Amino acid sequence: MAKAIQPSKLFVASCMALLVTSLSFGIRAGILGDLGKQFDLSASQLGIIASTAFWGFPLAVVIGGFVVDIIGMKRLLLAAFVLHLAGILLTIFATGFSTLFVSTLFIGMANGTVEAACNPLVATIYPNNKTTKLNHFHLWFPGGIVVGALVVFFLSGMGLNYKVQMATMIIPTLLYGYLFLKLDFPVTERVASGISNAQMYRSIGSPLFIVIFVLMFGTAITELFTGQWIEVLLKNVTENAILILAMTAGVQTLGRAFAGPIVHRMSPTGVLLISAVLSAVGLYMLAHVSGNMVFLAAFIFGMGVTYFWPCMIGFVSENIPESGALGMNLVGGAGMFAVSIYTIFMGGFYDSILAKQLPAGASLDAYRTAAAGTEEAAAFAKAQAVAGPEILNVTLVIPVVLIFAFTGLYFYMRNRKKPDIAIA
Structure with missing residues (x-):
């Protein structure tokens, strides 16, 4: 099994998953105003929707920290894929406050699950270069925010609505889900060390x-x-x-x-x-x-x-x-x-x-x-x-x-x- 582990491909897939996480922040921030107009939402309701991702993230990352050694990093990341895809589709086909609330919760939990699995994954596959590789991994968060902001800016300028802007996240989501599904995973560093x-x-x-x-x-x-x-x-x-x-x-x-x-x-x-x-x-x-x-x-x-x-x-x-x-x-x-x-x-x-x-x-x-x-x-x-x-x-x-x-x-x-x- 150890010979089947491909660190470089696992790292690329992890970066793709974090890119989706950061795109969700950048794009959702850019479309909140459009969502408010489309569904006649108050500023208070928009605030609740936006904040949902921030408490969904720590909820998922802490729960993931407790279970990742038990269920493995692969299952956790496949769960993140399902949550991301569900959150994106629910936003595209939203009918009002309730569906937007649930979609943002799903995306926030997906984002936290990505962190919960990918941080220990990067540390495990690069045991002698942890901090440097974690920096390389986390560069995709600010990088994705820049990309997300540009996506909103240009697509809005072309007159394309929030549904199209959210849909741009589907391709990288499917890609990282496919990669994680096909790749073999190591056990976490703690489990491998017998701690x-x-x-x-x-x-x-x-x-x-x-x-x-x-x-x-x-x-x-x-x-x-x-x-x-x-x-x-x-x-x-x-x-x-x-x-x-x-x-x-x-x-x-x-x-x-x-x-x-x-x-x-x-x-x-x-x-x-x-x-x-x-x-x-x-x-x-x-x-x-x-x-x-x-x-x-x-x-x-x-x-x-x-x-x-x-x-x-x-x-x-x-x-x-x-x-x-x-x-x-x-x-x-x-x-x-x-x-x-x-x-x-x-x-x-x-x-x-x-x-x-x-x-x-x-x-x-x-x-x-x-x-x-x-x-x-x-x-x-x-x-x-x-x-x-x-x-x-x-x-x-x-x-x-x-x-x-x-x-x-x-x-x-x-x-x-x-x-x-x-x-x-």
């Missing part, structure tokens, strides 16, 4: 794992919350907010493609420390500069968040290998869950800042929906220009705290003997 369940559970209760688990809250929020909200936060600061998002995702894609020399030269903890510094500098600049300097700020911020997610997952796999797939997936699930909670909290905070900038007793909804060119619309735009940078200033606290945390972790890891697990 018992008791050892696994002890490892996820270790101080080092708990520290990484908590730090993942900060790295995920810094990367995903800011990226998700960048257009909202800066659209009244610059006319090209969507290009800032594209630039950030593009920088992440290129940075992860060339991760090997950087990770090998500096170690994952060194990379994480520098990432925190660049993220803090980039966020500060985004909140305080204007004009073309915003693009420089976006470039610096993009470099900062490039290695957060894959290096955090890689750190767990390399330094707490007894935790196995469960450890990687608990950390990934923690990050996405933190983003969902922080997004809800900051959404309310954003509205409160807007309210303070408007006349006393003003209706926020009335100003938000005011016709262009009116005094109310101008006042609301001015309030947004204040609220966006203020949210970034508050979020800036997180990477600043990460700088101190990763500094301590860097010096701790220099004096810690790295565990060694041989693959049978």
Whole structure:
């Protein structure tokens, strides 16, 4: 069986699955407005639909972490394929809020299942180059967001509706499903190494794992919350907010493609420390500069968040290998869950800042929906220009705290003997 394992083909199929995951984020973000018009949905209903993917993801990734060693990575990825295909088709043939809610839930769970299986798969088939290959794998997430945004932009410009845009995901979905169905899979690294369940559970209760688990809250929020909200936060600061998002995702894609020399030269903890510094500098600049300097700020911020997610997952796999797939997936699930909670909290905070900038007793909804060119619309735009940078200033606290945390972790890891697990 071992001779039948084809790491390169498994890796390509994993990247294709992650591409579908990221396309779902980019395309769904671009078609939400069209869905609202098509089915007469309120902003509240659209918010519920959009947020469903974010809690469906951690739900699936955590459950997958518990069962992947039992049922195997192949069955888990075939389940992801079924969920992706069902979610796409339900969106295309949606009849209203309920079907859109279920379709987004399916896609969110599919996305989490891909992470739950592919992270341990990549670590298993590349045991001596885990962090670098995880960076190569995860470059398909920002890369797919760029592709998804471009798909929406060009197809919308051609007058093609959301059904056609969603349908573009069917081909890569069928492709990765076919590849995974035909390929043989190894057992997970933990199973191959003979690590018992008791050892696994002890490892996820270790101080080092708990520290990484908590730090993942900060790295995920810094990367995903800011990226998700960048257009909202800066659209009244610059006319090209969507290009800032594209630039950030593009920088992440290129940075992860060339991760090997950087990770090998500096170690994952060194990379994480520098990432925190660049993220803090980039966020500060985004909140305080204007004009073309915003693009420089976006470039610096993009470099900062490039290695957060894959290096955090890689750190767990390399330094707490007894935790196995469960450890990687608990950390990934923690990050996405933190983003969902922080997004809800900051959404309310954003509205409160807007309210303070408007006349006393003003209706926020009335100003938000005011016709262009009116005094109310101008006042609301001015309030947004204040609220966006203020949210970034508050979020800036997180990477600043990460700088101190990763500094301590860097010096701790220099004096810690790295565990060694041989693959049978």
